[in-house]
Amino acid sequence: MPELPEVETIARGLRRTLAGRVVTAVEAPDPSCLAEGPASFASRVCGRTILGVRRRAKLLLLDMDPGLTLAVHLRMTGRLVASAAADAPQPHARLVLRLDNGGRLLFADCRRFGTVHAFSPGELELWPFYAALGPEPLEINAKQFASRFAGRGGRIKSLLLDQGLLAGVGNIYADEALHRAGICPLTRANRLTNKHFSNLFKELKAVLRQAIRENGSSTRDYRDAGGNAGAFQNSFQAYGRAGEPCLRCASPMVAAKVGGRTSTYCPACQPPL
């Protein structure tokens, strides 16, 4: 589910609700999400104050005082929702942090792919997954973007999904950016020109920013920190539109597997190179 815009939306929502809150108790109905035993995790988290919530790539980072950072990866179906104590029990609850104001932070995850790590200061940067992440697409320039991909023999769609090359882009926004840029997802990066890269970079940033403004895309499971759906799914031009007419040229959109992921594109607007 959650890609950069969704995780960013959740981080912004949680920041408002959680900043300054103290964790008073931890419940772990499904501790398999934890990178350590539930008792150890609880002892490290209880009594700490949540200072802020950040996003890096598709990770939610909760900074706590005294020094501790929780790294939550929602994978496909994870949700992180701040709620009042009186809320009905959520299905698929995996972890609950009780807070000093009576509220709670719930991690729910139907498919149970999501993970929660607790890092002492300095440990996060040593985590291999974190250390291998590429740059944030909204924090680099066009030249840096192009240099990540230029000359590579892989298909551009697969490269966009490679978190080591660029962090935060997933299947939805890769397809949307490629459609907007008029680039076939099957194209090998070494066939793309500087013009292609600058256009792709511009469209990728535009679609990510628009999706953030619209609180992300809810195709199915995604909800924000308040439990609400996003709106960007109403603006999809490519993702999930196989068989439907291209919104630019009316040709039927097609689906292809690229690197094992379904990719939807317009054969006319995104011709093979």
Add this chain to the structure above:
DNA sequence: AGACCCCTGGAC
């Protein structure tokens, strides 16, 4: 690059 794996549930 591709084939699986982790898991659950909705669509068909």
Add this chain to the structure above:
DNA sequence: GTCCAGGGGTCT
């Protein structure tokens, strides 16, 4: 029943 899904890891 079968196939599919916003992710990432591990094997050949």
